[in-house]
Amino acid sequence: MTTMAVRATEVSISAIFVGLLLLLSASVVNGEVHYRDFVLTEKNYTRLCSTKSMLVVNDSFPGPTVYVRKGDTLYVNVYNQGSYGITIHWHGVNQPRNPWFDGAEYVTQCNILPGTNFTYQVLFSEEEGSLWWHAHSEWARYSVHGVIVIHPVDGTSYPFPRPDGEKVIVLASWYTEDVYATIAERLAEGADLLVSEAYTINGEPGDFCECSNETTHRWTIDYGKTYLLRLLNADMNAELFFAIADHNVTVVGSDAAYLKPFSSEFVLISPGQTIDVLLTANQPPGQYYIASRQYYSNMFKYSGYDHTNATAILEYSGNYTSPSTPFFPSGLPPYTDYKAATSFVQSMRNLVNPADVPMDVTTRMFITVSLNQFMLKINDTTDEAYPSASVNNISWYNPWTDVLQAYYRNISGFYTTDFPDDPPTFFNFTQHDLPLNTTAEPERGTKVKVLEYNEEVEIVFQNTDVMNSSENHPMHLHGHSFYVLGTGFGIYNNETDPLTFNLVDPPYQNTASVPKDGWLAIRFRANNPGVWLWHCHLDKHLTWGMNAVFIVKNGGTEDTSIRDPPAYMPPCRPDSRLRLDEFSGSGEKLYLTSM
Numbered sequence: 001m002t003t004m005a006v007r008a009t010e011v012s013i014s015a016i017f018v019g020l021l022l023l024l025s026a027s028v029v030n031g032e033v034h035y036r037d038f039v040l041t042e043k044n045y046t047r048l049c050s051t052k053s054m055l056v057v058n059d060s061f062p063g064p065t066v067y068v069r070k071g072d073t074l075y076v077n078v079y080n081q082g083s084y085g086i087t088i089h090w091h092g093v094n095q096p097r098n099p100w101f102d103g104a105e106y107v108t109q110c111n112i113l114p115g116t117n118f119t120y121q122v123l124f125s126e127e128e129g130s131l132w133w134h135a136h137s138e139w140a141r142y143s144v145h146g147v148i149v150i151h152p153v154d155g156t157s158y159p160f161p162r163p164d165g166e167k168v169i170v171l172a173s174w175y176t177e178d179v180y181a182t183i184a185e186r187l188a189e190g191a192d193l194l195v196s197e198a199y200t201i202n203g204e205p206g207d208f209c210e211c212s213n214e215t216t217h218r219w220t221i222d223y224g225k226t227y228l229l230r231l232l233n234a235d236m237n238a239e240l241f242f243a244i245a246d247h248n249v250t251v252v253g254s255d256a257a258y259l260k261p262f263s264s265e266f267v268l269i270s271p272g273q274t275i276d277v278l279l280t281a282n283q284p285p286g287q288y289y290i291a292s293r294q295y296y297s298n299m300f301k302y303s304g305y306d307h308t309n310a311t312a313i314l315e316y317s318g319n320y321t322s323p324s325t326p327f328f329p330s331g332l333p334p335y336t337d338y339k340a341a342t343s344f345v346q347s348m349r350n351l352v353n354p355a356d357v358p359m360d361v362t363t364r365m366f367i368t369v370s371l372n373q374f375m376l377k378i379n380d381t382t383d384e385a386y387p388s389a390s391v392n393n394i395s396w397y398n399p400w401t402d403v404l405q406a407y408y409r410n411i412s413g414f415y416t417t418d419f420p421d422d423p424p425t426f427f428n429f430t431q432h433d434l435p436l437n438t439t440a441e442p443e444r445g446t447k448v449k450v451l452e453y454n455e456e457v458e459i460v461f462q463n464t465d466v467m468n469s470s471e472n473h474p475m476h477l478h479g480h481s482f483y484v485l486g487t488g489f490g491i492y493n494n495e496t497d498p499l500t501f502n503l504v505d506p507p508y509q510n511t512a513s514v515p516k517d518g519w520l521a522i523r524f525r526a527n528n529p530g531v532w533l534w535h536c537h538l539d540k541h542l543t544w545g546m547n548a549v550f551i552v553k554n555g556g557t558e559d560t561s562i563r564d565p566p567a568y569m570p571p572c573r574p575d576s577r578l579r580l581d582e583f584s585g586s587g588e589k590l591y592l593t594s595m
């Protein structure tokens with residue numbers, strides 16, 4: 001694909017005119033402008049000894065890496081030549097005042113239908129480091145994703161010595177089945193959703209998986225050099241441990257914000273997160289395994305997850321005698337090692353000290369996150385349990401016209417503004433064997449929370465053990481990054497736990513996990529007018545309704561208001577949804593539609 005970059009300052013018109021132009025369209029062009037084409041097609045891939053067709057961008061899995069600098073503007077024309085509707089989300093890119101191009105299906109747009117195209121305008125602002133793009137429609141993102149590298153602007157550099165090289169590593173999952181068809185089937189049956197067959201490193205499961213060792217991903221490095229490694233967890237449903245044999249890494253950033261550097265034997269990365277680390281080639285030249293495996297936080301179930309170990313090979317350049325098998329990283333924690341997981345999360349500190357933490361909180365929300373079930377009438381005598389998920393006991397229901405369109409055009413009937421600041425009942429949230437009749441069934445709704453422009457918001461997410469199902473939930477907020485003030489186990493205590501908050505140098509992230517049977521506290525400034533989805537980044541839970549929406553109102557001036565909509569947005573139609581939504585509010589199973 002062609003990439004065209006136009007440096008605004010190189011355009012041959014007089015400086016005065018450029019000045020005028022910038023004054024007139026102050027917020028449109030700051031840095032460079034880039035144009036990319038994303039062509040989505042079905043392509044055959046063979047992994048684990050079998051071949052299947054899947055939707056990919058520009059014939060690649062993982063998809064292409066996009067390179068920009070801080071403050072640049074990116075236009076991506078997405079051509080959908082696949083067989084079902086999709087959207088693309090620019091994960092972690094705040095998109096100031098620009099919700100039109102956030103790409104969240106049924107929240108900021110409807111799907112780009114097969115045979116059509118749509119151009120996204122992606123506005124970079126404060127982000128620097130690594131982010132990513134992915135499909136934000138049904139489960140398409142398992143094969144439709146890639147990294148966004150945001151370099152420092154010219155004349156500035158990293159807050160660490162310039163690395164000798166860079167490397168992108170994408171962790172993802174492999175499904176042997178036809179994901180789209182299987183999900184539709186299981187939703188209709190009320191069955192559990194898909195578990196992956198293997199994890200992948202840059203598209204390859206590696207030596208420990210069937211039919212995989214010839215295509216294992218390899219990365220050659222030079223002795224003595226230091227590399228900036230950009231890690232992405234693009235997996236659908238798993239937090240992952242990652243490690244390189246005999247090499248510690250220095251963690252320097254996460255979610256396109258810098259961290260106080262710390263050395264670690266391993267990394268824990270949640271779906272949705274990006275983590276930047278430095279790797280120095282300082283070990284005896286040879287071959288070393290790079291490995292990743294799931295961190296499985298639901299310790300009451302020891303099965304039902306993907307037990308594979310994904311591997312790649314790090315090899316030093318030059319001549320040396322290498323052992324017949326590379327070394328495996330002894331520091332890669334076991335699947336259920338919550339102590340390792342917790343200690344990694346707690347090591348993260350903002351590089352900025354003191355950080356610009358909101359201190360004048362005007363909205364406080366206490367939000368329970370639960371897995372649930374709906375009892376649906378199959379016939380006059382039988383009720384059947386359908387898996388579900390909720391936040392403050394509301395299980396999100398997709399409207400068929402997106403929330404942004406309805407809000408901007410003042411069309412009523414698609415959402416309500418009564419998302420509650422607290423759960424409907426307070427119970428012993430983290431107790432095992434909670435009574436199902438009072439805790440299991442959520443309410444279905446399309447409820448949004450409306451925030452005034454520039455409000456300072458504190459949210460405490462409380463994990464619950466409803467249905468004995470507590471596990472980590474990586475919560476992701478669109479349109480804003482947030483400060484992670486703290487986490488803890490058990491039920492949040494609003495008198496003692498705030499005393500433990502890190503208000504000095506908390507990490508600034510777009511995705512952070514609510515620990516199993518515990519809580520997570522965050523703060524953010526609602527300074528981005530628009531309609532912004534927030535959700536658990538385990539797609540299984542998102543599909544079941546563990547999400548809601550913030551509307552951030554305009555601030556009263558043009559610079560604090562949503563930008564004008566583009567001339568074209570993909571049209572919405574009432575029959576294009578495919579989720580658990582296909583049941584009426586009365587609990588009767590109505591119909592299951594596909595495109």
Ligand SMILES: [Cu+2]
Pocket residue numbers: 472473474536537538541542546
């Ligand atoms: Cu979740």
